[in-house]
Amino acid sequence: MLLKIAWRNVWRNKRRSLITIAAIFIAVLLAIFLRALQLGMYDNIINNVVGSYSGYVQLHSKGYWDDKTIDNAFEVNQSVLADIQNIDGVSTILKRIQTGALSSYNDLSKFVYITGIDPENEEILTDWNKRLIEGRLLKKDSKSIIVAKGVAKYYNLKIGDTLIFIGQGYHGMQAVGAYPLQGVVDMKNPNLNNYSVFMTLPVAQDFVSADNLITNLVIDKEQYFDENKIAQAIKSKINNQSYDIMTWKEMTPELDQLIEADNAGGILIIMILYMIVTFGIFGTVLMMTQERLYEFGVLISIGMRRSKLMITLIYETILLTFTGIMSGVVVSLPIVNYFNYNPLRLWGAAEAQLESSGFEPVIPFMNSYDIPLTHSLIILCISLIICVYPILIIYQLHPIKAMKR
Amino acid sequence: MNKYFLIVFAFTFSSIYSQSALEIIKITDSRLRGDSSYAEMTITIVRPKWEKKMALKSWSKGTDYSVSLVTSPAKEKGSVFLKRKKEAWNYLPTIERTIKLPPSMMTQNWMGTDFTNDDLIKQSSMVVDYTHKIVGTEIIENLNCWKLELIPTENASVVWGKLNVWIDKKDYMQLKIEFYDEDLEIVNRMVGSKINEYNGKKLPSRLEYYPLDDEGNKTVIEYKVWNFDVSIPENYFSTQYVSRLK
Numbered sequence: 001m002l003l004k005i006a007w008r009n010v011w012r013n014k015r016r017s018l019i020t021i022a023a024i025f026i027a028v029l030l031a032i033f034l035r036a037l038q039l040g041m042y043d044n045i046i047n048n049v050v051g052s053y054s055g056y057v058q059l060h061s062k063g064y065w066d067d068k069t070i071d072n073a074f075e076v077n078q079s080v081l082a083d084i085q086n087i088d089g090v091s092t093i094l095k096r097i098q099t100g101a102l103s104s105y106n107d108l109s110k111f112v113y114i115t116g117i118d119p120e121n122e123e124i125l126t127d128w129n130k131r132l133i134e135g136r137l138l139k140k141d142s143k144s145i146i147v148a149k150g151v152a153k154y155y156n157l158k159i160g161d162t163l164i165f166i167g168q169g170y171h172g173m174q175a176v177g178a179y180p181l182q183g184v185v186d187m188k189n190p191n192l193n194n195y196s197v198f199m200t201l202p203v204a205q206d207f208v209s210a211d212n213l214i215t216n217l218v219i220d221k222e223q224y225f226d227e228n229k230i231a232q233a234i235k236s237k238i239n240n241q242s243y244d245i246m247t248w249k250e251m252t253p254e255l256d257q258l259i260e261a262d263n264a265g266g267i268l269i270i271m272i273l274y275m276i277v278t279f280g281i282f283g284t285v286l287m288m289t290q291e292r293l294y295e296f297g298v299l300i301s302i303g304m305r306r307s308k309l310m311i312t313l314i315y316e317t318i319l320l321t322f323t324g325i326m327s328g329v330v331v332s333l334p335i336v337n338y339f340n341y342n343p344l345r346l347w348g349a350a351e352a353q354l355e356s357s358g359f360e361p362v363i364p365f366m367n368s369y370d371i372p373l374t375h376s377l378i379i380l381c382i383s384l385i386i387c388v389y390p391i392l393i394i395y396q397l398h399p400i401k402a403m404k405r
Numbered sequence: 406m407n408k409y410f411l412i413v414f415a416f417t418f419s420s421i422y423s424q425s426a427l428e429i430i431k432i433t434d435s436r437l438r439g440d441s442s443y444a445e446m447t448i449t450i451v452r453p454k455w456e457k458k459m460a461l462k463s464w465s466k467g468t469d470y471s472v473s474l475v476t477s478p479a480k481e482k483g484s485v486f487l488k489r490k491k492e493a494w495n496y497l498p499t500i501e502r503t504i505k506l507p508p509s510m511m512t513q514n515w516m517g518t519d520f521t522n523d524d525l526i527k528q529s530s531m532v533v534d535y536t537h538k539i540v541g542t543e544i545i546e547n548l549n550c551w552k553l554e555l556i557p558t559e560n561a562s563v564v565w566g567k568l569n570v571w572i573d574k575k576d577y578m579q580l581k582i583e584f585y586d587e588d589l590e591i592v593n594r595m596v597g598s599k600i601n602e603y604n605g606k607k608l609p610s611r612l613e614y615y616p617l618d619d620e621g622n623k624t625v626i627e628y629k630v631w632n633f634d635v636s637i638p639e640n641y642f643s644t645q646y647v648s649r650l651k
Contacts, residue, residue: 071452071454071455164500164502166497166504168517171452171455171457172450172452172455172457172517172518173457173478173480173481173517174480174481174484174497174516174517176497176499176500177499177500178499178500209480
């Protein structure tokens, strides 16, 4: 009965209702866009750098992280590997050996990071096929190398060209070698793109004269597992004297901090948005209450109980808010979805700025149910709080005064 | 009066000393190098956690030309380090290429040892680039030695701020050298020992080089063969010949 009255009341003054719905609709839409954009960007960064390259957790020999030389490489034994593999949430373990070296081709030279990888296992962490631009990917017994597109561009390399590397090997050995190029990959990260060279683990180990040694053990987690718990579990299982276990936040604190700082800014903007929306909704509610004072007076004087009137008003608010929220979510969904699969590509100064700070200048929207859900609920709460105003008015309403014109 | 006398006395002595200091350095330098030399040596790089041994053959002519060939370990066999005057090349057999060392690489380690490339290329300037002074006498390895202080001349391109050199009075062997940086802080120390006779010349067969900033690090050179005034074909010191050195 009250719901029916509320429904009729909503439709009685279409323009007024429409304004309220529009205010809520725009608020929801903007909030969802803003968050989807921001969280999508972070997600992309984390995915590109952490999820598909450095891994969420890494294990090094003690001291390697501060002094990343090949002399800090270590031999990983099977029992340690098995121990880690048995921990809940660990999906893949990858062995890598990494070293810096001077590369050279014709008259040019450039510093690069050479990473020896196990191509088959690496495939689980990263979809290399998707990253391959030219040529072929590494196979288990490949003797050639693949380079990131920045390196290829610097030397203007073609498949089959031979790159020369000179560096420092294990325990003072010379590390010198010439390797043909068999593929070019896009690492989706400007830093990685400018410095990465990949060879198979045995080839890299031979290059630096470090047979069976690795520098990084990359531990990938299953989705939605907490990397801190995994790190903790590893720490309790293996000998802490000889190994360092680090999560991506410890390895790349700058990335984490950057995201935190940017996120705080985003939340501030959202707060301001909500403030504006609050006053917008409040304005329409205020207008509505004042317009209907006479009506309220009549209803109370003919004997309607104040509490029933209040409930009617709450129903009205919920109806309006709900319509606004639903329309906002419904409209945002296809757009967010579209930009999730077809990320926004930045251009001009913004592109250069993001590139220089080491991020891919694309922003995919985050397609997750909890963004619309959170923001719908927040707005619903805001409307309910605003609803207190007409309720208070009704509570204090003096029918004769209200009906006097 | 007494004071005045002392000053004059000190002055005369110092001038006598400084003249002979230059002479001492000239003699020791020419003895160490000769007109030409051929040496076989092992170099041991000592680090707190590991050691690496390598064997080299080395030819030199005067102060301007020298060439070293690595004979072991197997993986580095055939690597050549060639020095011609102020320039240096590195031949790497694995990539069959000769690389000219750019100025930026001069301060880097030579073949992983504690020496810098600069040390090897500019090693001969002890006579020309420094002013020399005898500051005392000390006994090292049971030998009576002069202690000389070498300060680089103003326009010499030397990385050191000061050198202290101990040279024995009988055979003019450099038994100990201390290297100081521009702030006159000691940075490296070289100690010679196990004196041997090579072609009638007495020389320390074992040199230990300590970079004092890195505790536990040192480089040890041991001379197995050391011949002086041998005839070396001119082309040994050319970039074309490096791949054929044996």
